[in-house]
Amino acid sequence: MKFARVVGNLVATQKVKGLEGVKLLMVQPLNVDREPDGEIYVAADATNQAGVDELVFVIASKEAAFALPVSFVPVDAAIVGIVDDVDDRPLYDEQSVVWKVFRRPHDDDHGHDPEPKPKRKKKTES
């Protein structure tokens, strides 16, 4: 699932059987920082409550059709939720976790590391 911003409505009177009553919206895909990233596309609205300017999350591929009332319909993107808030505050020194996980065995053998690691904070002596 990816973030997207609803930018418009789409009206179609002649639709495939099974898509009747399904709202179609134009959405702008966003990156993880909620900035526009890529071309605007059409997504079916499985929540039935999304409107223009709302931040939503969109599921792609076969699972998009599963979100709709009729499961086997020709849909490849569906809005499955409206985002209230995204909490991406760092809880701790997140980079140090990544470096701990990806440290190679030979990093310990040599005197220096190929990439600089973020230094850990020294404990203050009382």
Add this chain to the structure above:
Amino acid sequence: MYIGRVSGTVVSTIKHPLFNGHKLLTVTRLDLDGFETTVYDICIDDVQAGIGDVVVVLDEGSSARQIIGKRGTGPARAIIVGIVDKVEIGK
């Protein structure tokens, strides 16, 4: 499956009923040196991961639905299946 880093929590009230009771986290994919790429996914969390954790993400629909106990149809695809302690590549 791929390795990623949890970068945020998604709060949503109006959502598909399948997601009720499940935490949604944004996961940024990491390359094999541990650097972030631009690829990300909003994943269901089943292992109590937190922001900053390096995790394994399963990006396959029917397996994800099996894990959350909703066999059959449902709009679930990406799911966090493990927290990575260490990755060793090469010697």
